[in-house]
Amino acid sequence: MPHNLSDMKIVAVAEKDPERRRIFAAENNLDESCCYDSADSLYKEGKIADLAIIATQDRDHYDNAVKALKLGYDLILEKHIAASMDECR
Secondary structure: OOOOHHHOOOOOEEOOOHHHHHHHHHHOOOOHHHEEOOHHHHHOOOOOOOEEEEOOOHHHHHHHHHHHHHHOOEEEEOOOOOOOHHHHO
16 A cells, blocks of 8 residues: 555546546546446456545445445545445444
């Protein structure tokens, strides 16, 4: 795990919007092969990094977080992990 941000390298992006995906890829020097149109398509690759940053809509956090955790990712969530206490448990 990196000790500070300068040790981190972004290795992939999952973004539904093609223009946002293209811009993010250009800003982070990502090859098109590292760009996915959904989290599910990225997760099909297996674990390709140490951690996943999940910045989806609130209603999508739970499913994405569980899938990432099952693959062994550490998580950074920009909001809560789930919309209900039951999902959190």
